[in-house]
Amino acid sequence: MLVSAFDLFRVGVGPSSSHTVAPMRAAAEVASRLASAAVARLDVAVYGSLALTARGHGTDRALVAGLAGHLPETVEPVVVRDARVVDGRVQLGDRPVAYALDLRARGGPPGHPNVLRFVATDAAGHRMLDTTFRSIGGGFITEDGVPVKGRAEPALPYATAAELVAYAERCGSVAAVAAANEQRWFPRTDVEARLLATAGAMDDCIERGLRAEGELAGGLRVRRRAGQLRQQLERQVAGSLAGMEWAGLWAMAVNEENAAGGRVVTAPTNGAAGVIPAALRYATTFEGLPASDAPRFLLVAAAIGALVKRNASISGAEVGCQGEVGSAAAMAAAGLAELLGGTPAQVANAAEIALEHHLGMTCDPIGGLVQVPCIERNAFGTVKAITAAKLALRGDGRHVVSLDQAIDAMRRTGADMHDNYKETARGGLAVSVPVC
Ligand code: SF4
Incomplete structure (x- = not known):
């Protein structure tokens, strides 16, 4: 479903x-x-x-x-x-x-x-x-x-990325397919308004993260860095990598807010909540896209997220961090590719590239907290999402690995992954870095 x-x-x-x-x-x-x-x-x-x-x-x-x-x-x-x-x-x-x-x-x-x-x-x-x-x-x-709360069958049900792309080629875009499905579940005007409100809540979270200071609770003594990094970037002369630096910073602002127990938008999880808001703000700030494009971005991201959830997992406890930050990066890459004019095949390709380069990523949070490596990991997920979208847009949508194959590879990799690397804090960084 x-x-x-x-x-x-x-x-x-x-x-x-x-x-x-x-x-x-x-x-x-x-x-x-x-x-x-x-x-x-x-x-x-x-x-x-x-x-x-x-x-x-x-x-x-x-x-x-x-x-x-x-x-x-x-x-x-x-x-x-x-x-x-x-x-x-x-x-x-x-x-x-x-x-x-x-x-x-x-x-x-x-x-x-x-x-x-x-x-x-x-x-x-x-x-x-x-x-x-x-x-x-x-x-x-x-x-x-x-x-606990199920939904009716969507208007355009798809079980694979190939089916999603086929619908999108008939309907004009991946966003159009996703919109048709949402309108099966909710009134059309509500969908637009709620997506704009969701984008607003994501943006508010970035702003709160940029204003906050101090140490995160939990005993690791992790300093909140987003505010200080913002001041450094504001003083810096814009260079060709400015967009990437800002995007990474916005993702960290969200995940510092998340780690502090603040209000965040799950996207598709809390641990990976920074990637999609940061990529969306990158689109409006550095690509000159209007804020009114946010609903399209979120619809496409959700279409990909729904597919990953259906055919693999978005849970760190089930498949490791590839399912959280990897899924978020795939979703963000697809949303960005759509807004930048990608064809349905290029949109799917963007998601595939982003997911492919997170395969195997474990979940090993130090101290069982959602701080290290989670906060920086969202910055890297965002940078990979932007890179994946750009790379896909320079191609024609064809790729050696399809999105369906990448999702299947993630599912298999997650199934093979030892439990120590699936949100148990019993492997990787969680044991290599002693917590006093
Ligand atoms: S390392 Fe684990 S807790 Fe942290 S973001 Fe990834 S999946 Fe979530």
């Missing part, structure tokens, strides 16, 4: 879509189901990757905020930051209940690295609810393998 642009680009809070946003969404779903139930106790168990990075990714606080009824789209970041278990109790909606969180790195339900189980009991110890969610990347959740 293809997902909507509004599933892939959702306002949320940092630092992780899989480990912060999705658990909050699952907890809020449980809270709404138990709204009028006489619950005495709630036990939550999280497994695998979720358990291993739970503290660094704020999973524990996100669960408490979600159980109180907060949703990632509307919650103030400070509410999540301050969410606590008090005297062994949490707020379930508007009433306190006994609560325990069990972090289990090993064991638990098989079949997925990010599993959450909620068990609610009444005062007599009878089970009132026992349900299991999976966090499948980008803030998406499934319950017993079924999406």
